[in-house]
Amino acid sequence: MYIDIRKEIEALSAETVGLRRDIHAHPELGFREFRTANIIERRLADCGLRVRRCAGTGVIGVLEGAKPGKTLMLRSDMDALPLAENNELPFCSQNPGVMHACGHDCHVAVQLQVAKLLAAHRDELPGTLVFLFQPNEEEIGAPRMIEQGALTDPRPDAILGMHVWSPIQTGKVGMVSGPCCASSYYFKATIRGKGTHGCLPERGVSPIEAGRHVLAAINSMQTMEYGTLDEPTLITVGSLHAGDYMNIIPDELTMEGSIRCLHRNEAAVHARFRELVTAVSAAYRCDCDVSLTCGNSMLENDAQLAELARSVAAGVVGEGNIVSEGVREMGGDDLAEFFLAGIPGFYYLVGMGNRAKGSDAAHHSRDFRVDEDVLDLCVELQARIALTYLDAL
Ligand SMILES: [Zn+2]
Numbered sequence: 001m002y003i004d005i006r007k008e009i010e011a012l013s014a015e016t017v018g019l020r021r022d023i024h025a026h027p028e029l030g031f032r033e034f035r036t037a038n039i040i041e042r043r044l045a046d047c048g049l050r051v052r053r054c055a056g057t058g059v060i061g062v063l064e065g066a067k068p069g070k071t072l073m074l075r076s077d078m079d080a081l082p083l084a085e086n087n088e089l090p091f092c093s094q095n096p097g098v099m100h101a102c103g104h105d106c107h108v109a110v111q112l113q114v115a116k117l118l119a120a121h122r123d124e125l126p127g128t129l130v131f132l133f134q135p136n137e138e139e140i141g142a143p144r145m146i147e148q149g150a151l152t153d154p155r156p157d158a159i160l161g162m163h164v165w166s167p168i169q170t171g172k173v174g175m176v177s178g179p180c181c182a183s184s185y186y187f188k189a190t191i192r193g194k195g196t197h198g199c200l201p202e203r204g205v206s207p208i209e210a211g212r213h214v215l216a217a218i219n220s221m222q223t224m225e226y227g228t229l230d231e232p233t234l235i236t237v238g239s240l241h242a243g244d245y246m247n248i249i250p251d252e253l254t255m256e257g258s259i260r261c262l263h264r265n266e267a268a269v270h271a272r273f274r275e276l277v278t279a280v281s282a283a284y285r286c287d288c289d290v291s292l293t294c295g296n297s298m299l300e301n302d303a304q305l306a307e308l309a310r311s312v313a314a315g316v317v318g319e320g321n322i323v324s325e326g327v328r329e330m331g332g333d334d335l336a337e338f339f340l341a342g343i344p345g346f347y348y349l350v351g352m353g354n355r356a357k358g359s360d361a362a363h364h365s366r367d368f369r370v371d372e373d374v375l376d377l378c379v380e381l382q383a384r385i386a387l388t389y390l391d392a393l
């Protein structure tokens with residue numbers, strides 16, 4: 001099929017920016033993306049796609065090409081964050097305390113425009129494209145969509161995801177094969193001793209004494225037991241609570257944090273963590289319960305899809321502008337949950353850091369800004385990778 005992609009994207013460009021600004025001005029938290037979902041639903045239907053809701057505010061639009069072929073799912077997240085925006089722009093958040101500070105407003109706008117662009121060429125399209133808009137990425141919304149049938153009717157052969165990324169410079173695209181985003185599990189350790197008077201510690205068992213040794217032990221475990229390069233492992237504590245009076249040794253201490261692994265041996269790390277925390281607590285005469293809950297699974301890119309995407313991106317931005325540094329991260333993206341459902345996938349980052357435009361602020365910060373000049377590039381990459389996958393170009 002023939003599409004003069006660049007020309008068609010240019011024609012849509014002003015609308016793409018307008019869409020992004022409108023969504024930016026009306027940010028909504030996870031599973032409450034009601035307005036966003038309505039806009040998506042209406043626009044996909046206007047393009048002639050078969051549209052359905054999934055997991056409340058999730059939206060799925062199916063574009064069936066006129067010719068048979070493979071099925072590719074493109075995924076965009078939709079949710080904003082509980083932050084008060086600290087920018088002065090005409091399209092700043094109108095929803096106090098809520099802000100698109102991760103760029104998901106861009107993802108929605110880009111994906112809607114990819115759908116519009118390719119829907120106009122349905123007659124020449126071999127295969128099927130599924131446009132999935134996912135709520136609540138920040139708090140693992142993907143499993144609810146999967147439970148409610150997002151990966152059926154039709155079942156995709158592959159999944160493609162993209163994120164705008166301020167730590168990477170505008171003009172560059174970040175791509176890696178294999179492990180890309182770490183798994184994260186959240187732990188809660190409850191250490192129980194026996195409360196007593198501060199002047200009679202020998203009459204009780206202090207969970208604080210056990211807790212400080214547990215802290216030291218898990219720090220040693222992280223630094224001394226895993227290969228820095230081949231088994232990147234990060235254990236951090238974000239919450240520590242015990243006691244509420246200076247003269248009382250408390251009964252209990254709670255410690256919460258996260259364990260992140262950018263390798264496949266995470267089950268062994270979790271087992272060792274439980275063993276260590278329990279054993280050190282016992283050494284200081286305390287009982288201990290450890291619970292672990294999944295925040296994100298590890299996201300691992302499919303090698304073949306990575307190769308395909310890389311060659312497409314090289315044709316768009318030039319080989320020298322594809323980077324792998326700064327792409328692998330200890331943070332996560334719940335796109336991984338779709339991959340784990342047995343569907344090969346690829347996730348990559350589109351750089352949009354530009355100091356002159358103030359778009360190099362960290363994601364999840366109140367100063368986060370987008371370099372809107374990369375939106376057309378995002379549309380082009382997604383559309384070209386999709387068409388190449390379907391053997392349409
Ligand atoms: Zn985020």
Ligand SMILES: [Zn+2]
Pocket residue numbers: 102103104137163
């Ligand atoms: Zn994000």
